[in-house]
Amino acid sequence: MNPGQRVALVGAGISGLCSALALSRKGFSVDVFERDIPPPDGGADRAFFDWNRRGAAQFRHPHAFLGLMCSLLEERYPDLLDDFFAAGARKVTFDQMVPPHLQDQYHPEPGDEKLWVLMCRRATMETIFRRYVEKQDNIRIVNTTYVTGIQTERHNDQISITGLELTDRQADNKKSIFQADIYVDATGRASKFSQWLTAAGAAIEEEREDAEIVYYTRHYQLKPGVDEPNRHQEEPSAGDVGYMKYGVFPGDSGHFALIICLPNAEAQLRQAVKDGDRFDSICMQIPGLVPWIAKDKAEATTPPFGIGEIHAVWRSFIKDEQPQALNFFAVGDASARTNPLYGRGCSTGILHAHILADTLHDYTDPVIRALEFQQQTTKKIRPIYDASLSEDKNGIRRAKAVMKGEQRDRADSLKKWFGYAFGDALAAAARYEINVFRGVMRTVNLVEKPGFFLQDRKIRRTIFRYMLRGRKKNGQARVQRGPNRNDMLDSLVSD
Numbered sequence: 353m354n355p356g357q358r359v360a361l362v363g364a365g366i367s368g369l370c371s372a373l374a375l376s377r378k379g380f381s382v383d384v385f386e387r388d389i390p391p392p393d394g395g396a397d398r399a400f401f402d403w404n405r406r407g408a409a410q411f412r413h414p415h416a417f418l419g420l421m422c423s424l425l426e427e428r429y430p431d432l433l434d435d436f437f438a439a440g441a442r443k444v445t446f447d448q449m450v451p452p453h454l455q456d457q458y459h460p461e462p463g464d465e466k467l468w469v470l471m472c473r474r475a476t477m478e479t480i481f482r483r484y485v486e487k488q489d490n491i492r493i494v495n496t497t498y499v500t501g502i503q504t505e506r507h508n509d510q511i512s513i514t515g516l517e518l519t520d521r522q523a524d525n526k527k528s529i530f531q532a533d534i535y536v537d538a539t540g541r542a543s544k545f546s547q548w549l550t551a552a553g554a555a556i557e558e559e560r561e562d563a564e565i566v567y568y569t570r571h572y573q574l575k576p577g578v579d580e581p582n583r584h585q586e587e588p589s590a591g592d593v594g595y596m597k598y599g600v601f602p603g604d605s606g607h608f609a610l611i612i613c614l615p616n617a618e619a620q621l622r623q624a625v626k627d628g629d630r631f632d633s634i635c636m637q638i639p640g641l642v643p644w645i646a647k648d649k650a651e652a653t654t655p656p657f658g659i660g661e662i663h664a665v666w667r668s669f670i671k672d673e674q675p676q677a678l679n680f681f682a683v684g685d686a687s688a689r690t691n692p693l694y695g696r697g698c699s700t701g702i703l704h705a706h707i708l709a710d711t712l713h714d715y716t717d718p719v720i721r722a723l724e725f726q727q728q729t730t731k732k733i734r735p736i737y738d739a740s741l742s743e744d745k746n747g748i749r750r751a752k753a754v755m756k757g758e759q760r761d762r763a764d765s766l767k768k769w770f771g772y773a774f775g776d777a778l779a780a781a782a783r784y785e786i787n788v789f790r791g792v793m794r795t796v797n798l799v800e801k802p803g804f805f806l807q808d809r810k811i812r813r814t815i816f817r818y819m820l821r822g823r824k825k826n827g828q829a830r831v832q833r834g835p836n837r838n839d840m841l842d843s844l845v846s847d
């Protein structure tokens with residue numbers, strides 16, 4: 353226990369805010385340095401439309417807030433959830449996610465209470481989170497202050513951070529040094545700490561894999577008097593048509609966003625979705641999206657915009673069992689980043705924040721703190737990272753097959769055939785069997801290790817039973833209705 357130890361935390365994004373909160377509850381005092389301005393006064397719309405948030409490039413892309421994050425916040429900060437709901441965020445519980453055709457199989461089970469999601473724009477979530485954190489006595493947030501470097505010292509071959517170089521953007525970029533007992537990097541996907549530490553002589557190992565996709569978003573608002581389409585409409589509002597993934601993200605106050613995710617190689621479609629009219633006309637060819645964006649239903653509130661560099665990144669700060677930087681901890685995207693398609697980053701960031709606070713609270717020795725933090729990070733976050741990476745690799749393989757006009761999952765060995773057949777059967781069983789649906793939702797919401805539900809014998813038996821139906825029939829559960837790739841490309845030419 354170290355009450356009174358001072359933490360310098362860089363970045364007031366999701367993981368930074370949550371780390372500051374978790375550390376403050378353990379008795380640490382926290383100074384948070386953030387390069388951007390704070391959220392503007394006023395409600396959710398002002399934050400969404402007016403907040404200049406260049407430090408978080410994904411800020412205006414829609415975010416799903418999954419069960420792991422929601423249940424952690426509910427357990428530890430129930431009053432924060434009340435603030436989210438007061439700002440228009442909505443709670444969708446597991447029983448509400450169960451589709452009508454599975455309702456008669458559904459009986460509540462222990463653990464279902466963790467399977468809920470929060471629906472609102474990230475701007476709403478971040479603004480409310482920020483205001484809540486600002487009210488805490490032992491947290492100070494310093495805005496418009498860039499951390500532009502670190503000071504280090506080397507002792508017995510061991511590097512420690514001894515200070516942060518701050519650049520005040522509102523005072524002629526005046527530089528100063530800030531010193532604390534502990535330094536936390538929560539600067540997200542563009543973190544420079546590992547470069548700075550490497551320059552100081554540390555051996556930071558980075559794994560990086562390109563998901564080979566681009567992600568496009570457009571925001572809309574339902575027209576006055578129009579109700580949100582039924583979550584359980586016959587055609588799904590999120591899915592995969594082989595060459596393109598799509599999804600609706602309902603937000604707050606009638607706002608919603610639509611995303612299109614394309615393989616890097618789909619040059620023609622990538623060009624087309626940059627234009628608002630063409631973005632809409634592509635979406636209008638997907639039956640599940642029509643009830644959302646038909647002309648009489650909603651109006652676009654932004655042009656389409658994209659984000660690339662969708663990489664899975666894992667950084668390790670221990671080499672040969674030696675911490676590479678003492679008194680330094682990286683949380684959230686600065687440490688582990690996954691493909692946004694799975695909506696996992698905020699959940700893992702919040703989990704990571706609590707791993708950090710628990711480690712710093714439970715241990716005092718800097719070496720043990722570093723080792724324990726990396727060990728817990730590997731134990732609790734690495735399985736999520738690995739599962740995401742494996743999904744990325746499957747996605748890349750399938751996209752290549754679709755572009756060549758081949759079957760998506762053609763197996764060239766018995767082992768692969770079995771794997772694909774099992775995957776098809778799982779997708780089909782999740783559609784028609786409540787226990788499999790629940791298991792998949794537990795993985796999707798990260799409330800247990802990905803795929804853990806497959807250890808349940810009853811679930812495995814059900815999936816094997818579905819395998820007997822054959823791949824052709826089961827495979828239909830994976831791909832949603834929509835034009836095939838050639839028809840979609842032809843429609844772009846005739847547009």
Ligand SMILES: Cc1cc2nc3c(=O)[nH]c(=O)nc-3n(C[C@H](O)[C@H](O)[C@H](O)COP(=O)(O)OP(=O)(O)OC[C@H]3O[C@@H](n4cnc5c(N)ncnc54)[C@H](O)[C@@H]3O)c2cc1C
Nearest residue numbers: 363365366367387407415416499540684685692695697698
């Ligand atoms: C397109 C897209 C969609 C996504 N969708 C989802 C989703 O649906 N669900 C989900 O859970 N996750 C999603 N994610 C991931 C999620 O956005 C991140 O995992 C999450 O924001 C990570 O939080 P963080 O605090 O680590 O980083 P960020 O939230 O990016 O915050 C980093 C902060 O550090 C500040 N900063 C950076 N450098 C400095 C510096 N040198 N000095 C001072 N301040 C600095 C930035 O201004 C920013 O405030 C998505 C990501 C992308 C790219």
